Amino acid sequence: MTKDDSAVPRSQALFARAKAVSPGGVNSPVRAFRAVGGTPRFMASSSGAFLTDVDGNRYVDLVSSWGPMLLGHAHPEVIAAVNQTVSRGTSFGTPSEPEVLLAEEIVARTPVEEVRLVSSGTEATMSAIRLARGFTGRDLIIKFAGCYHGHVDALLAEAGSGLVTLGLPGTPGVPKDVAAATVVLPYNDRAAVEAAFAEYGDQVACLITEAAAGNMGAVPPLPGFNAFLADICSKNGALFISDEVMTGFRVSRSGHWGLDGAVEGWKPDLLTFGKVMGGGFPAAAFGGRADIMEHLAPVGPVYQAGTLSGNPVATTAGLTTLRLANDEVYARLDHTAAQIGSMASEALTAEGVEHLVQGAGNLFSIFWGVDEAVTSFAQAQKQESHRYGAFFHAMLEAGVYLPPSAFEAWFVSAAHDDQALNIIAAALPAAARAAAEAQPDSAPTIQ
Ligand code: PLP
Numbered sequence: 250m251t252k253d254d255s256a257v258p259r260s261q262a263l264f265a266r267a268k269a270v271s272p273g274g275v276n277s278p279v280r281a282f283r284a285v286g287g288t289p290r291f292m293a294s295s296s297g298a299f300l301t302d303v304d305g306n307r308y309v310d311l312v313s314s315w316g317p318m319l320l321g322h323a324h325p326e327v328i329a330a331v332n333q334t335v336s337r338g339t340s341f342g343t344p345s346e347p348e349v350l351l352a353e354e355i356v357a358r359t360p361v362e363e364v365r366l367v368s369s370g371t372e373a374t375m376s377a378i379r380l381a382r383g384f385t386g387r388d389l390i391i392k393f394a395g396c397y398h399g400h401v402d403a404l405l406a407e408a409g410s411g412l413v414t415l416g417l418p419g420t421p422g423v424p425k426d427v428a429a430a431t432v433v434l435p436y437n438d439r440a441a442v443e444a445a446f447a448e449y450g451d452q453v454a455c456l457i458t459e460a461a462a463g464n465m466g467a468v469p470p471l472p473g474f475n476a477f478l479a480d481i482c483s484k485n486g487a488l489f490i491s492d493e494v495m496t497g498f499r500v501s502r503s504g505h506w507g508l509d510g511a512v513e514g515w516k517p518d519l520l521t522f523g524k525v526m527g528g529g530f531p532a533a534a535f536g537g538r539a540d541i542m543e544h545l546a547p548v549g550p551v552y553q554a555g556t557l558s559g560n561p562v563a564t565t566a567g568l569t570t571l572r573l574a575n576d577e578v579y580a581r582l583d584h585t586a587a588q589i590g591s592m593a594s595e596a597l598t599a600e601g602v603e604h605l606v607q608g609a610g611n612l613f614s615i616f617w618g619v620d621e622a623v624t625s626f627a628q629a630q631k632q633e634s635h636r637y638g639a640f641f642h643a644m645l646e647a648g649v650y651l652p653p654s655a656f657e658a659w660f661v662s663a664a665h666d667d668q669a670l671n672i673i674a675a676a677l678p679a680a681a682r683a684a685a686e687a688q689p690d691s692a693p694t695i696q
Contacts, residue, residue: 321664500610
């Protein structure tokens with residue numbers, strides 16, 4: 250290594266090497282800093298509310314691995330349970346006890362009667378729509394613009410998350426026939442849903458929605474919207490799939506359904522889960538009515554399988570996380586999210602930046618240059634997202650790691666304490682000033 254090389258931050262050097270061997274230097278597009286510019290930080294370790302990068306910089310983490318780290322990083326009880334399990338072997342390719350315990354915990358917390366474990370949220374939604382098609386004998390799927398359900402062919406049209414971050418309306422590689430079997434509607438728009446069912450009612454296999462949208466920024470369902478969806482699906486013989494990959498076990502012990510369906514007295518036919526239920530390992534699930542789930546192989550004809558599904562290490566991490574996620578944890582998450590949201594709002598107001606902090610349970614995000622509630626993807630896209638890059642980098646410099654996109658939710662953990670909140674509070678005034686000064690034409694420098 251030359252003298253000059255040694256002055257290059259290790260994140261930058263690793264990113265250059267990563268780009269030589271993988272597309273864009275990342276293994277998932279949202280990790281790249283494309284929307285905000287600069288070099289992604291390569292993390293080396295994590296603990297509680299903090300991440301530490303390979304250059305030794307420490308950050309308060311407001312991404313929480315995009316949701317899973319509900320209890321904070323490297324929670325001692327999760328790590329101990331994982332270590333104990335790992336020492337007995339990492340994968341058997343047979344049923345094992347932790348997967349039964351995790352399935353029982355999911356059934357106890359949610360409206361699902363039976364559950365199938367998989368390894369990613371994408372697998373969960375992909376399998377749920379296959380099951381819905383197999384069960385109903387119909388092909389059409391309804392989804393909402395701005396909702397992201399993983400990188401499933403049929404579900405990528407007008408999706409949120411990385412697609413909106415990168416400005417992609419869809420993706421090449423999805424066969425026309427597959428895209429044609431997906432009807433995309435505006436979120437929170439009852440009239441559009443009614444019109445779609447009036448036109449295609451007897452062809453619709455399922456309607457899938459995020460239980461509360463978190464992938465176009467945080468956009469909650471309008472009061473009664475999910476109940477309306479459950480009802481109209483039922484009247485038309487279509488299945489209602491509530492995607493709780495992001496909200497499940499995060500916004501309440503029973504996910505978003507705990508905030509609406511459990512109170513209002515309705516249930517989705519199928520639900521999908523991921524993130525928190527894996528405790529930081531690849532575990533996800535789909536589940537629902539027993540009569541539907543029994544259409545899955547080996548009982549029924551709809552095929553679905555996975556070499557590592559129900560992996561003992563992943564299910565142990567998830568089970569330990571869920572067992573620790575009690576009412577106190579959820580109260581703490583709600584409180585912390587509200588505190589950070591109002592701290593950010595105060596700082597932005599002080600600098601005269603028009604904005605809206607919007608929440609869906611304890612998921613929240615900031616909409617820039619917006620003065621009324623955002624209820625749809627079209628509205629979310631109109632925000633002044635150019636302000637976010639400047640805000641993001643000022644926060645990063647001051648030791649706060651935010652999602653590298655204005656269209657992603659912020660995730661808190663139960664480990665965010667006064668120390669973490671003080672660092673955020675100290676970072677906000679300069680970041681708000683940077684957001685105020687940002688110009689629309691200040692495009693991020695893509696590395
Ligand atoms: N569904 C929702 C609501 C999500 O937010 C995500 C990922 O962010 C997925 C599905 C896909 O999950 P995964 O990234 O584990 O495939």
